[in-house]
Amino acid sequence: MPANTKFELKLGMATREAFGQALAELGRENKDVVAVDADLSKSTFTHTFAKEFPDRFFSCGIAESNMVGVAAGLAAAGKIPFAASFASFVVNKGFEQMRVLVAYPNENVKIVGTHCGVSIGEDGPSQMAVEDISLACSLPGFVVLSPADEVCMKAMVRAAAEHKGPVYIRAGRPKTPVIYPAGKSFSIGKAEWLREGKDLAILANGLMAAQALQAAEQLESEGISAAVADMFSVKPLDKEAIVKAASTGAIVVAEEHLVDGGLGVRVAQVVVETCPCPMEFVGIHDTYAESATPEQLLDKYGLLSRDVAAAARMVLSRKK
Amino acid sequence: MKRTNNVEELRSICKQTRRRIIEMTGAAKSGHPGGSLSAVEIVVTLYYDIMRHDPANPRWEDRDRFILSKGHAAPVLYAVMADCGYAPADQLNTLRKLGSPYQGHPDRRFLPALEASTGSLGQGLSLALGMGAAAKLDAASWRTYVVLGDGECQEGQIWEAAMFGAFHKVDNVCAIVDYNKIQLDGFVKDVMELEPFADKWRAFGWHVIELDGHSVADLQKAFQEAAAVKGRPSVLIAHTVKGKGVSFMENNPKFHGVAPTPAEVEIALKELQ
Numbered sequence: 001m002p003a004n005t006k007f008e009l010k011l012g013m014a015t016r017e018a019f020g021q022a023l024a025e026l027g028r029e030n031k032d033v034v035a036v037d038a039d040l041s042k043s044t045f046t047h048t049f050a051k052e053f054p055d056r057f058f059s060c061g062i063a064e065s066n067m068v069g070v071a072a073g074l075a076a077a078g079k080i081p082f083a084a085s086f087a088s089f090v091v092n093k094g095f096e097q098m099r100v101l102v103a104y105p106n107e108n109v110k111i112v113g114t115h116c117g118v119s120i121g122e123d124g125p126s127q128m129a130v131e132d133i134s135l136a137c138s139l140p141g142f143v144v145l146s147p148a149d150e151v152c153m154k155a156m157v158r159a160a161a162e163h164k165g166p167v168y169i170r171a172g173r174p175k176t177p178v179i180y181p182a183g184k185s186f187s188i189g190k191a192e193w194l195r196e197g198k199d200l201a202i203l204a205n206g207l208m209a210a211q212a213l214q215a216a217e218q219l220e221s222e223g224i225s226a227a228v229a230d231m232f233s234v235k236p237l238d239k240e241a242i243v244k245a246a247s248t249g250a251i252v253v254a255e256e257h258l259v260d261g262g263l264g265v266r267v268a269q270v271v272v273e274t275c276p277c278p279m280e281f282v283g284i285h286d287t288y289a290e291s292a293t294p295e296q297l298l299d300k301y302g303l304l305s306r307d308v309a310a311a312a313r314m315v316l317s318r319k320k
Numbered sequence: 321m322k323r324t325n326n327v328e329e330l331r332s333i334c335k336q337t338r339r340r341i342i343e344m345t346g347a348a349k350s351g352h353p354g355g356s357l358s359a360v361e362i363v364v365t366l367y368y369d370i371m372r373h374d375p376a377n378p379r380w381e382d383r384d385r386f387i388l389s390k391g392h393a394a395p396v397l398y399a400v401m402a403d404c405g406y407a408p409a410d411q412l413n414t415l416r417k418l419g420s421p422y423q424g425h426p427d428r429r430f431l432p433a434l435e436a437s438t439g440s441l442g443q444g445l446s447l448a449l450g451m452g453a454a455a456k457l458d459a460a461s462w463r464t465y466v467v468l469g470d471g472e473c474q475e476g477q478i479w480e481a482a483m484f485g486a487f488h489k490v491d492n493v494c495a496i497v498d499y500n501k502i503q504l505d506g507f508v509k510d511v512m513e514l515e516p517f518a519d520k521w522r523a524f525g526w527h528v529i530e531l532d533g534h535s536v537a538d539l540q541k542a543f544q545e546a547a548a549v550k551g552r553p554s555v556l557i558a559h560t561v562k563g564k565g566v567s568f569m570e571n572n573p574k575f576h577g578v579a580p581t582p583a584e585v586e587i588a589l590k591e592l593q
Contacts (some may be wrong), residue, residue, distance in 0.1 A: 034457070058453060058488060064383055066446045066480035073450015076435070077385075079457070082451075097477075100440040105428050 009177035009210055016114040016171040018150035020045020022157035023082055027053050027259035033161060035082045036060050036073055038067045038149040044114045044171075047203035064089050067163035068111070071095040073294035075108040080161055081194055087113025087129030087170060095135055102166045103139035110160045116146075117256035118289040119207060121173075125288040129170075133205070134261025136168035137235045143188055144235040146170040146255075146263075148209035151180035152192075152232055159188050166270030170206065172256075177210040179230070189233050199244030200312055200319070203267055204254040205231045207303075208282070212254050219312055225274055234263050239270050242293040246275040250315040254282035255309050309310040321404040330536045332359045333403070334370055336523060338565045339592045340412055344422070345412040346585035351424070356396040356576040358465060358500040358533070358560040365539040366465055368401045374404035378433040382462050385451050388468035391425035392577070398422045399430075407435040421522020442475025444468065447496060449485045451495035454554070463547065464493045471503030474512045479524065481536075486525025487551040493522035494546045495526075495555040498533060500562035502573050504557045518557055526555045526567045533558025566591055 010019075026033045027049050034056040041047040041059070050057035058074075060067035064085055071081040083090060090113050091098070102109045116129045136144045143163060147153040153171065160167040179194065185284050186192065194209065195216050204212035209230045214224040227248060229241055251271065253264035264281040271277060282302065289297055298304055324330060339362050343349040365385075367373070371384040388397045395415065402409040407421050414420035421431040425439030435451075438444055446467035455462055472478065485493060497517075505511045515521070521528045527549045531538040539558070546554035562576070563569025566588040569580075579586055 035453075055457065058484075060484060061480075061487075063480035063483070064475075065442075065477040066449075066484055069443050069446020069477065069481065070450035070453065071483060073447040074454045075450075076447065077451045077454030077458075079454050096440060097443060100437070101443055105437045203449070220578070 005319055006220055006247045009213070011175050012150045012174050012178035015147055015150060015153040016046050017158055019112055019169065019171050020048045022154040024048045024052055026158065026161050027056065030161070031079065032078065032080050033082070034058070034079045035084065036071050037066050038062055038064050038085045040085050040088065043086070044112065046082070046084045046267045049144035052305070053077060062267035064093035065097050067172055069101050071109045072097065072107045077293055080108060082110045082112055084112040084114065086115040086127060087132040088115070088127055089117045091129060091135050094148040094234070099139055103141050106141050111168045112171060113168065115173045116206065117172065117302055118284065118303065119172055119174050120296040121297060122291050124291040126179060127241055128285050128289060132170060132260065133234055133257050133263065137266065139166070141166055142235060143167040145188070145232055146205040146234055147232045148230050149176050149179045151178065151182055151184055152186055155186045156232065157182070159186065159320040161287055163188060174208055174209055179209060179213070189236040189238060191238035192230040192234065193227065194230055195226070195228040197225040198248060199225045199316055200250035200252060201227040201229065201248045202252045202254060202308060202312065203229050203231045203245055203265055205234065205261070206256050208254040208256055211303065211305040212308050215308035215312065218305060224312065224316065231263055231267070234266065237266055239269060239274070240269045242267055243274050246271050248275045249277050250278045251277060251280060251320040252308060252311045252315055253279065256303055259283040259285055278315050279319035280315040282283070282308050282311050321375050325540065326493055327536045328370050330364055330368060334364050335592055337364055337396060337399045338396055341395045341588055342566065342580060342585055342592065344395045344398065344412050344415040345579040346414055346582065348416040349579050350416060351395060351579050352392040353395070353579060354562040354569060355390060355469060355500060356393045357506045357564045357566065357569065358398050358562045359498045360564065361534050361536055361539055362467060362498060362558055363396050363400050365543070365590065367404055367534055369540060370543045371465065372462065378406060382460060383409050385435045385464040387390050387438065387444045387448050387464070387466040388426055389438055389466050390441065390472055391438030394422070397426060401433060405422050407431055441472040442477040443468065445478055445481040445588050447528070448493050448495070449481055449490050452490040453488060455492055456490065466493065468497045470497055470499045470508050470514060471511070472499065473514055474495060482521065482524040482526065489551050490553050491550050493553045494543065497551065497555060497557050498560055500560045502562040502571070502576060504576050506573050521555050521557070527552050528555055528557060530557045530559070532553050533560035534564060535578065540544055
């Protein structure tokens, strides 16, 4: 566990770009790694892989259902396919195929959904995946990952390829603060504690992990000691980490996703099963967003460190 | 297992397969006899003559793959796979019962020799093309066969897949449409017309062969022709009769998804002597 030193959060690359780099690296090491994309390869960064391995890249056109089905067929024949598109398209339009052709037969397909959440900005709600985690978690056997930065993303792409079975990885559009030292190792199903604290624990993932760290610093200046953990592995969840978080007596969960069906409710299930304590949820509350800059949207929809800190104060007021 | 390219022997196996379909669905008291009976010659010709496979080695890497995308016709596949030795023949009448290898729709968890779990229409062609693409990458010689329903071709995903297959020249895939002209709600032409059906496939870049789907000899010839076509996938539009072989089931939409009663089983088995 790290000491509570002040974090210098430098802006790194977008997690989607880190995915593209990691995929190309994997491609060099393993000829069974293949990729399919649906006319968004420049945005999902699978184009790096496509350029280097044109024979192992299958352009599917704007047809996500078929894309997921083709990936399942490639996997059934021994390949390790990565199927990438915007999360809102691959998960929503490919959901039936993720269910029947991937989850049900436990096929070795890796789905990567980029452009998650409101932080894509101007393109608006039709392009913003705010329910992808919920949908992916509803599929038995799926591993569901939401890395916070480029370091974790690269490790998770590798972990996904090594894991035998369906995986969904969520990636973001904007450049993202770097939380981890380069080359750090991670395990699926194991949370990363970013900060110690005794008054409450903040559990976050994706770009909310950096916001949680900033919130914890703000809270510290107010005399509140907040622990922070990165719950990049939404499924399987790290139950031990949740029990440890609950031992502080109060939990805030923060995610760039609809609160319904997201990380928060999954954590809450573990909390009520093990050691009930007050919880607050930072996320998108039963609505669709709109067009604006990412910063304006994170502000308007309550996804800043300020909102995490407010939730922390609220949950502390309920703590017995 | 018995392999043969003798038309008379294959026809005799077809008759036996039809009897099993009637017995199974009769015992299950539910299921889809009509679309199972229409696909008998297609499945039998593939398994006993055309396909390269070995029941003693079901995971043989170079085997040809078979996907029943119209998964509701599971009884025809079960009858054939059991006879080939992939599954216990003495359990065919446990169809649709708890714990049976013969689930309502093909389920690889219960019958591992299946290539695919199917049942949600529209998906098998994509799966087949993914398999075919993988075989081409590996420069492998195995082929993939996928049986589609006609009603199933109303699904948009079929045409997404059709575009993919031609664009990527997945010529080791052969689709077979069991064109029996009937779906659950009635006749295809009244629910959602497919015609001009062959033209649609041609326009999507496929090699199209139209044939009588109950003629074993025509099927043998068509499969050989398809295997020789390079640069694009092939589709057999197999004109068939729903409920084929049982007088009161033929062309009767009722028997899409209704099992025969014990009395009907008796009559049907007599007709299939």
